[in-house]
Amino acid sequence: MTLLTVWPDPDLEWMIRPWAVEEILSDVDLYQTQGQERLDAFCRFLRTLGDTLQKDVSVYSEGDNTYPPMMTYDAAAGRVSFLAPARR
Structure with a gap:
């Protein structure tokens, strides 16, 4: 699988994996x-990314790509939401 790694901040690595045309899936x-x-x-x-691409951006905890993501940027609403359920 193709992987793109971006550093939006010097100490923050964000990993992107292609998943679907309509959304960007990633983990941090x-x-x-x-x-x-x-x-x-x-x-x-x-x-910035979601608005530029006009797409939702889903973020998972590193190594955990099960649905739902821990947070998402909703391009239509223009906001980041935290979705992570409590760990059992």
Whole structure:
């Protein structure tokens, strides 16, 4: 499978995997998004990407590509939402 790795912040690695034409699926190491400043930077990046491509952007916890994603940028609503259910 093709993989694209992007660093929206020097210490934040975001991995993208092609999945479907209508959405971008990706994962991120949750430890790299800790702290409000880093989380804000990542959310700005998701918004810029989603708005530019006019597509939803789904983000999974690193190594976990089961549905639903932990967070998503909804291009129609223009916002990032956290969806992760509590771990059992």
